[in-house]
Amino acid sequence: MILLAVKNxxxxxxxxxxxxxxxxxxxxxxxxxxxxxxxxESGCGKSTLCLSILGLLPQHFQTAGNLTFYKNGVEIQxxxxxDPHFNNIRGSIVSMVFQDTLGxxxxxxxxxxQIIDVLKEHVSGxxxxxxxxxxxxxxxxxxxxxxxxxxxxPHQLSGGMSQRVALALALAxxxxxxxxxxxxxxxxxxxxxxxxxxxxxxxxxxNLALILVLHDLNDxxxxxxxxxxxxxxxxxxxxxxxxxxxxxxxxxxxALIDIQxxxxxxxxxxxxxxxxxxxxxxxxxxxxxxxxxxxxxICRTTFPPPTFFLNNxxxxxxxxxxxx
Amino acid sequence: MLNGIIRRILSAIxxxxxxxxxxxxxIHLAPGNPATRFLNPSQTAATQEIIRERFGxxxxxxxxxxxxxxxxxxxxxxxxxxxxxKDCTEVLISALxxxxxxxxxxxxxxxxxxxxxxIFTALRADTHVDRVINSTMxxxxxxxxxxxxxxxxxxxxxxxxxxxxxxxxxxxxDQLDSFGQLLDSVRHLILPVFTLxxxxxxxxxxxxRAGMIxxxxxxxxxxxxxxxxxxSTILWKYSLKNSLLPLVSLLGVIIxxxxxxxxxxxxxxxxPGVGRAMVTAVFGRDYPILMAGASLAFFIxxxxxxxxxxxxxILDPRxxxxxxxx
Numbered sequence: 001m002i003l004l005a006v007k008n009x010x011x012x013x014x015x016x017x018x019x020x021x022x023x024x025x026x027x028x029x030x031x032x033x034x035x036x037x038x039x040x041e042s043g044c045g046k047s048t049l050c051l052s053i054l055g056l057l058p059q060h061f062q063t064a065g066n067l068t069f070y071k072n073g074v075e076i077q078x079x080x081x082x083d084p085h086f087n088n089i090r091g092s093i094v095s096m097v098f099q100d101t102l103g104x105x106x107x108x109x110x111x112x113x114q115i116i117d118v119l120k121e122h123v124s125g126x127x128x129x130x131x132x133x134x135x136x137x138x139x140x141x142x143x144x145x146x147x148x149x150x151x152x153x154p155h156q157l158s159g160g161m162s163q164r165v166a167l168a169l170a171l172a173x174x175x176x177x178x179x180x181x182x183x184x185x186x187x188x189x190x191x192x193x194x195x196x197x198x199x200x201x202x203x204x205x206x207n208l209a210l211i212l213v214l215h216d217l218n219d220x221x222x223x224x225x226x227x228x229x230x231x232x233x234x235x236x237x238x239x240x241x242x243x244x245x246x247x248x249x250x251x252x253x254x255a256l257i258d259i260q261x262x263x264x265x266x267x268x269x270x271x272x273x274x275x276x277x278x279x280x281x282x283x284x285x286x287x288x289x290x291x292x293x294x295x296x297x298i299c300r301t302t303f304p305p306p307t308f309f310l311n312n313x314x315x316x317x318x319x320x321x322x323x324x
Numbered sequence: 325m326l327n328g329i330i331r332r333i334l335s336a337i338x339x340x341x342x343x344x345x346x347x348x349x350x351i352h353l354a355p356g357n358p359a360t361r362f363l364n365p366s367q368t369a370a371t372q373e374i375i376r377e378r379f380g381x382x383x384x385x386x387x388x389x390x391x392x393x394x395x396x397x398x399x400x401x402x403x404x405x406x407x408x409x410k411d412c413t414e415v416l417i418s419a420l421x422x423x424x425x426x427x428x429x430x431x432x433x434x435x436x437x438x439x440x441x442x443i444f445t446a447l448r449a450d451t452h453v454d455r456v457i458n459s460t461m462x463x464x465x466x467x468x469x470x471x472x473x474x475x476x477x478x479x480x481x482x483x484x485x486x487x488x489x490x491x492x493x494x495x496x497x498d499q500l501d502s503f504g505q506l507l508d509s510v511r512h513l514i515l516p517v518f519t520l521x522x523x524x525x526x527x528x529x530x531x532x533r534a535g536m537i538x539x540x541x542x543x544x545x546x547x548x549x550x551x552x553x554x555x556s557t558i559l560w561k562y563s564l565k566n567s568l569l570p571l572v573s574l575l576g577v578i579i580x581x582x583x584x585x586x587x588x589x590x591x592x593x594x595x596p597g598v599g600r601a602m603v604t605a606v607f608g609r610d611y612p613i614l615m616a617g618a619s620l621a622f623f624i625x626x627x628x629x630x631x632x633x634x635x636x637x638i639l640d641p642r643x644x645x646x647x648x649x650x
Contacts, residue, residue, distance in 0.1 A: 054549075054550050056546060056549055056550060088552075089552075090549065090550055090551065090552040091550075091551050091552020091553075092552060095550060095551055095552070096547070096550040096551075098543065098546075098547050098550075100543055103542075103543035103544065103547075104543050104544055104546075104547030105544055105547070106544045106548065106562050106566070107544070107566075107640075107641070107642055108565050108566060108569075108639070108640065108641065109562075110641075117548075117553060117557065117561075118551045118552070118553065121551075121552055121553055121554060121557075122552060153641040153642070155641070155642045166547075169547075169551060170550075170551065172551070173551060173552055
């Protein structure tokens with residue numbers, strides 16, 4: 001059952017002399033209980049994509065395209081909602097865990113109070129019920145001394161605890177979709193795996209859909225069902241994880257997987273030659289062509305149209321058919 | 325927390341003593357001699373000497389200082405005015421009334437105008453309304469109080485004849501009924517309160533506007549919106565508390581500003597407050613009154629700094645729990 005359909009989403013910032021395109025032509029669908037990993041280097045527009053799903057982009061950003069949620073047989077067009085209605089979507093349908101978890105807490109309020117504020121907004125209950133529910137949520141994210149954490153201020157939490165409390169806060173409104181932006185980037189690898197495992201368990205229990213924004217391809221390959229590879233504000237490849245793992249279709253995805261393999265085999269890490277282009281710079285044709293080993297003349301002038309597979313999955317490369 | 329407060333109060337005592345000592349020295353270093361106040365052509369040098377002896381000014385400075393300090397610490401006796409022989413404590417207490425009334429209303433005015441305009445403009449940051457209010461407030465912030473007071477008197481008292489420009493009451497105050505007396509007092513207070521309060525309101529406004537914009541653009545506000553917290557909660561509960569924090573520490577600065585501002589405003593509007601008593605004492609080299617007033621000012625400034633510290637710690641858990649704090 002489809003939960004979210006993103007179609008031709010574009011985000012841009014109009015300026016006096018030019019327009020900066022942050023996202024171009026992003027399309028994907030997400031089913032209930034599915035985990036989608038968004039992969040890409042820094043500055044490719046992953047966080048912008050997350051915020052646009054929540055309708056939380058700054059006012060001077062222009063968006064185009066469609067974002068549609070399907071809940072209880074009702075279609076909710078996000079682009080049509082005026083701001084007060086967005087609150088019905090935010091929290092109750094989609095919620096988010098931010099990369100800087102400590103910064104996402106209000107420093108002056110106790111963690112428990114902040115969870116209760118979310119409960120008050122979305123779940124009707126007496127103050128005692130809300131407190132019990134908040135403590136349950138803290139236990140649910142794997143923190144044993146829930147009563148103690150409830151009474152703590154954000155600055156008293158350790159890194160790992162703050163990640164988990166942030167998750168409890170995001171789950172308090174009982175959303176259908178959880179977006180996690182680099183959810184465990186500040187944790188060491190053991191804590192990160194524990195955290196992601198817990199997230200997967202929670203997802204399986206509640207049929208929650210997940211969008212994981214990840215740096216680490218290994219994590220994406222381990223924890224996701226499908227992957228969306230982004231570069232310079234565009235989607236290059238959107239396919240099932242297993243397909244990408246076996247036969248990466250885009251040269252960029254292939255390069256990323258090669259790097260990951262070299263790391264796994266404890267060889268010296270390879271790198272993709274060239275630099276990540278700035279999002280403000282307009283590159284004609286395929287934005288990856290200056291770094292691509294397969295580039296040809298057409299790559300310099302025309303952005304490749306998507307080649308579609310089943311389930312709206314696609315790859316955007318002029319050389320896809322040639323190489324297969 | 326209680327230990328911290330006691331420690332803070334104890335550490336304030338040396339500050340108070342050093343301040344008062346410096347003040348004593350500076351006053352006595354200033355040129356001029358209290359005895360010259362009583363100078364007339366028939367006086368001889370011997371008469372001058374008698375006056376100096378009577379005031380204890382012929383003794384060395386350390387002896388004068390320790391004598392004064394002993395009287396203050398052990399008898400709470402600030403001495404008598406050189407000018408009219410009145411008890412300094414009584415002079416100050418009677419002058420304190422108008423100063424407290426003036427400062428209190430100026431503070432109420434500054435806080436209410438500053439906070440409400442600060443929030444109003446923060447929500448409309450970078451619009452025309454914001455720019456107009458912001459620039460107007462910056463003008464008030466940079467205008468000297470004495471000039472503002474004179475302009476108000478020029479406009480509202482002399483030109484328009486709307487409001488009285490001096491004293492606490494009218495001459496016929498005693499003949500009015502109680503409502504008339506209240507109205508008369510309020511009319512007399514409006515211009516001084518505006519003169520003292522407007523620059524302060526601008527300071528408060530600046531802090532609240534910046535704090536509120538900061539809070540509204542912060543990551544925690546974005547995260548709260550992502551969780552579906554409604555705008556009114558974000559504004560009045562989350563952002564306001566955060567933007568009020570700098571204001572609490574500002575309290576320690578506002579109170580001295582009020583006191584020094586009151587000196588000028590009381591002189592401009594001929595109000596019989598502590599400020600005017602001090603100015604008169606400075607010109608008359610009335611050392612006991614000056615020292616009593618200065619000690620009071622030091623005490624109030626230090627007291628409000630401690631109060632601001634305590635409030636800050638109550639409001640901000642990050643400081644409350646930090647080591648080495650209060």
